[in-house]
Amino acid sequence: MTPPDLSVVIPAYDEERRLGRTLDAVLRYLRDAGGSWEVVVADDGSTDGTPALVAARPEVRLVSGDRHRGKGHALRLGVAATTGRRILLTDADLAAPMEELAVLEKALADGHAAAVGSRAVPGAALGRRQHRVRELLGGAGNLLIRATAVPGIRDTQCGFKLLDGDKARAAFAASRVDGWAIDVEVLRHFHRSGWPVAEVPVRWSHQPGSKIRPSDYARFLRDLVRLRVRRTPDRDRPRVRPTHDRDRPRIRPAPADALFLLLSLALYSGRLLAPDRRYLTDSLQDQYQWEWFFAVTADNVAHLRNPLFTDLQGYPDGVNLMANTVMPGLSVPLTPLTLLLGPALTLALVMWLGLAATASAWYRLVLRRLTPGRPAAATVGALLAAFAPPMVGHANAHPNFTLLFMVPPIIERVLRLAEGTDRPARTAVTLGLMTAYQLFLGEEALLLTALGLLLFAAAYTAVRPDAARSALRGLPRGLAVAAAVCLPLVLYPLTWQFSGPQSYTGLPHDPAGANSPLALLSFAERSLIAGDAARANALSVNPTEQNAFYGWPLALLACAVTAALWRRRPAVRALAATAAGAALLSLGPRVPVPFTDTVLPGPWGLLDGLPLLDSVLVGRLALICAPVLGMLLALAVADLSAAGRRAGVRYAGLAAVALALLPLVPAPLRSEPRPEVPAFFTSGAWRSYVRDGESLVPVPLPDPTDARALRWQIAAGFGFRLPGGYFNRPYGDGDRTGVYGVPLRYTASVLVDARDFGAVPEIDAAGREQARRDFAYWNAGAVVLGPGPDERRLRAAVENLVGRPGSRVGGVWVWDLHNDSAMP
Structure with missing residues (x-):
């Protein structure tokens, strides 16, 4: 039989005089309200006519104990006998009228x-108040309860409560108190399980005939002490399994975490066995860059140098590491691992474990906030949040966007402050520390988190203005405390980043970095089933920046979920608005209408150019949609699997979720063998050509299109410096606009042209003189040409620049620049 929407449980002990009037009022209200319901009277061993009174009403079910044991025992029996989706607890005196439901x-x-x-x-x-002594005793009891057992709830003992049915059955099944303190024990169970409890004002009037005796206050205090001291339930009390557990398997955190780790390892399976010898094909040159970031940070820490700056790349100007994504929050503490096993393995472990840790963090947030008691639903939401197509794209090369395990805890603390947590100071301090740490993991991810929270706050304010007003009581103060904790920790690094050596003001991006509306509805290149590389690359900057590609089935499903849960869950409306707002912003300041020549102004145009936002690649705003869509799907799965759902609706809905997610399942990331480092660097032969303080000029110089020389430098133990490089820096000559790489000098331009256009340039005396000045500017000891497809052409170009042939040493061509006659 289909479970009813509402179960009403009334505990009773010798209530013959008051219960009949209460039952008549309850039944009258339920008949008028409509819907499906049941009424259960839990008799606690009454000796009067209470059982006969209940039996005279066929719509009411009676459950009885063997003897008088207390309100807690009666409620435990009554709740265990229910099947409703919600459970209303009300006392036999009906001090709060049913209209307050x-x-x-x-x-x-x-x-x-x-x-x-x-x-x-x-x-x-x-209305009518209790005796003054009882009010004083009740007030003292509530103070004691809030201080010791259930923080934040002012009136635990009011007998009028509405609870989620499955959670109530779980809480009462785990209870052991037989007396009046059962309310405290059950609410404490909800609090410890992370199930949110609201305290709402009601109309209440004292009714004569109370069964509470003075001795009951002593028993109540005794039960409170037992709740604080005892940790295990009574062995002789039978356990009652909640109804939602009877037919559905449960996924606990450990299996969910194992699933996330297995999926992450499967995604990176191409580099599992040999991370140093395999290269992620779609990472372009970013894998070289990230390995260098981890290696140079470890080298700075090991030699007690400033971890925020180095001149080992971009010589002689150097690199502002804080203005680059070096992730000091991980690269610094992982220094011993990097020094011991090398940066390639460190980066591989960070990326393998990072996705799994991010999924686990989203899982816990969704389970705690949206789908308590529904781990399967939380698993679905976490999978989409961590393994959505844009996350898989960044998994090729951008750990700062895949290691987001601090973002869900930050969101959780913000929500606690908005709700009015019982420990606001501790929550705010924790939020400040977490925010500081996330800043050292990825500033752009933190900025996107802030934008997502602002979108959600604006949407939720429109949906629930009363909740927004309530949040304003404690949230600003909490955020101020968090800022006061965070800023001292990050002030110096941020000052170095924005005003230190080689700092820049902003990093302009190509307008093509904005998403096309078609990109939001298409499938990513790495989709196992529906991937279309040509279409995906046409709609994105490169494979690592496929920042949307959620697919049209998921978009349709999100709309259907929003429509289905629109009225019942205000959070659904706010989440849907957040996803839509982030997707719209990701289209950039100008939005081309697909299949037409029309271009419309986008809302990002109002924000484009603002401080901090001027460095954001606008297409990345669509990353906000991943966890938001995951939360919507988690709510949908939880609703479909709830007790009372018809089997046909449940299976059809779950099938729709599976069909929407199936095209998003990613194929393993592509990898390929990468060239071995020439023996010239691994054997130490370079030391004969580069003296202390000198640089080595690789051919071509490292840049965003070819950064292999960074690996050569790592293999040589950072024994020499490199001109050029792949990092962010100011353009130079008074222009502090950020650029990728180093503006090319004459010699670098000649070598790049030879590589990219295939022409060996003719160099005259003036050209050789300019090359001499460039080598002097770089304080170069040698020019080195490594093996590659362009080796012959580049060798000829260097010979023209230097004026003589090089020597073959350790698998490379070397031109020693120490002899003045080397460059006539």
Whole structure:
């Protein structure tokens, strides 16, 4: 039979005088409200006519204990007998009228797992009051409860509560208190499980005939002490398994984490066995760059040099490492591993484990905030958040965008501050420390997180203005404390980044970096089933920047989920607006309408050029959609798997989710063998040509199109410096606009032209003189040409520049520049 929408549980002990009036009021309200329901009276060994009174009403079910044991035992029996999707607990005196159920239902619709009717929060309406002594004892008890067991709830003992059915059955099944402290124990279970509880004001009026005796206060205090001291449930009490567990397997965090790690290893399977000898094909030159970042940081730390700067690349000007994505939050602590096993293995481990750690972090956030008790739904959401097509694209070469394991905990702390956590100071301090650490992992990812949170906050404010007003009570203060903790930790590195040597003001990007509307609905190149390399490359800058490509089936499913849950879950409306806003911003300042010549202004045009935002590759804003769409799917899966769903609807919905995700399953990242480092560098032969403080000029100089020389330098233990390079720096000559690589001098331009255009230039005396000045500027000891397809042409170009042939040493061509006669 289909479980009812609502189960009403009423504990009763010798309630013959009051229960009949209460049952009549409850049944009258439920009949008028419509929907499916059940009413359960849990009799606690009554000695009067209570059982007969219930039996006279066929719509009410009676469950009875063997003897009088207390309210907790009665509630445990009553809740275990229910099957409803929601459970309303109300006392036999009905001190809070049934009409107050509407305010509790609103709290559950907003995403809370329980709603406590409260007499102690602003807005509560009190009619007839209790005796003054009972009010004082109750107030003292509530203070004790908040201090020791259930922080944040002012009135745990009000008997009018609405709870999620499955979670309530789980909490009562785990309870052991038989007395009045059962409310405290169950709410503490919700609190420790991360299931959000709302305390809402209700109308309440004391009813005569209370069963609480003075001795009950002593038993209540005893039970509170036991809750604080005892850690294991009674062995002799039978366990009641929640209904949602009876027919559905559960996925616990350990299996989910193992799944994420296996998927990450499968994605990087091409480099598992030989990370130093394999190269990610689609990383372009970025793998060389990242290995160099990890290696140079380790070298700086090992030699007690400034980890924020080096002149080993870009000589003689050097590199502002803080203004580049060196990830000091990992590259510094992983220094011993890098020195011991090499940067190639360090980078491989960081990328393998980073995706899995990111998925695990999203899993925990979704499970705690959106789908409590639904680990399968949280797993689906985390998989999309961490392994969405744009994340897979960045997995080729950009660990700063795949290692996002700090982002979900940061979001969790912001939400706690917005809700009014019971420990705001500790939460704010933790948020500040986490934010500082994320800044050292990836500043652009932190900026995208902030933009995503702003979009969500704006959307949720429109959906729930009352919640936004409530958040403003503590959120600004908490954020100020977090900033006060974070800024001292990052102030010096940020000052170095923005005003230190080789700092720059912004990093302009090609307008082609914005997403096309078609890119949002197409499939990525690495899609195992639907991948189309030609189409994906036509809609993106390169394979690492395929920042959208969610596919039209997922877009349609997201719209369907939003429509289906629109009324029931305000969070769904805010999430849908966040995804739509991020996707729209990612289209850039000018949005071309597909299949037409029309170009419309985009909302990013209002933000383009602002400080910090002027360095963002606008297409990356679509990365915000990955976790947001994952959350929408998690909510959909949780709703479909909830008790009460018809089997046909459930299976059809889950099939739609599977069909939308199937085209997004990625193929393993492509890798290929990479050339061995010439023996000239590994054997130490270079030391005969490069003296201390001198640079070595590789041919061609390292740049964003060919960065192999960075690996040569690592193999030589950073024994020489390199002119040129692959990093970000100011253009120069008073222009602090950021550029990739180093502006070319005459000699570098000649060599690049020879490589790219295939022409061996004719060099006259003036050209050789300019080359001499360039070599002097670089303080070069030698020019070295490594093996490659352009070796013959580049060798001729160097001979023209230097004026003599080179020598073959250790698998490379070498021109020694120390003899003045070497360049006539």
